Amino acid sequence: MPELPDVEGFRRVLGRAAKKGVVSRVEVRDRGILHGVSAARLEQALVGARLGSPSRHGKWLVVPIAGGGDRLALHFGMSGSLEWSSRPGEVHPHDRVLVDVDGGRLAFRDQRKLHGIWLVAGDEDLERVTGRLGPDALGLSDAALRARMEGRRARLKSVLMDQRVIAGVGNLTADETLWRARVHPARRWGELDERAQAGISRSLQEVLHASARRGHLLAEPGWLTRVREQPDARCPRCGARLQTTRIGGRTTVWCPSCQREDGPARSGPRRTG
């Protein structure tokens, strides 16, 4: 599940939980989710402490621990989530770490365990874990996006998903954005005129803002994400049969009619003059 909008949702969940009080208990049910920190060390760092206000950078969540200078860095991979319950009942089989706070319990739930939880000290430490990330994609201005994209020669889909260029765009967000902007995913930034570039910038923010508000990538009528998994999916805008290919090792869905490889479509809702 997790792309930027999901992680933004987890940030709010964690932020609310943090305000409830101190951590009373930590249970590591699967050490495979911990990186560079033992279960004992994690417990020692958390129990009795208060969590600070979490921040998000791309798909990373960083949680200060009041008192010491340590922070948690969380990455949810493809299948992770953060679950809060005020009345904890059954433990889910994929709950890897439980953190009890006054008033409830946080669960780091993850089926595939591709990433997980780190305990980091200074900023250098954090950067060693996350890699050097580009600016967060949410709220990125048109000028800032331009500055980051300038000179990139790879296919747009790959560039948008490169966390070092901008942080937070995942596979589905990239497809949704390019579809909305009517730009073919295999095109290059430098080939586009300024209007098409601005369209990508605007589309990206529309997709991210609407989704982040809800805590997950939207899949409403009129969205590519809504139909992309269907076997013979058609473009929600023009009805053409959608195409699927692989770019950068990821499944890529686009509309051959709206997103031409050689330029913007000349038909459709947008008037051509």
Place this chain on the structure above:
DNA sequence: GTTTCTGTTGTCAC
């Protein structure tokens, strides 16, 4: 029943 493929995340070698 068993094997193979797929994937909203990444890294690495070539």
Place this chain on the structure above:
DNA sequence: CGTGACAACAGAAA
């Protein structure tokens, strides 16, 4: 810059 292998796992497809 692009591709393929890989990591861990479950569910679907073959």
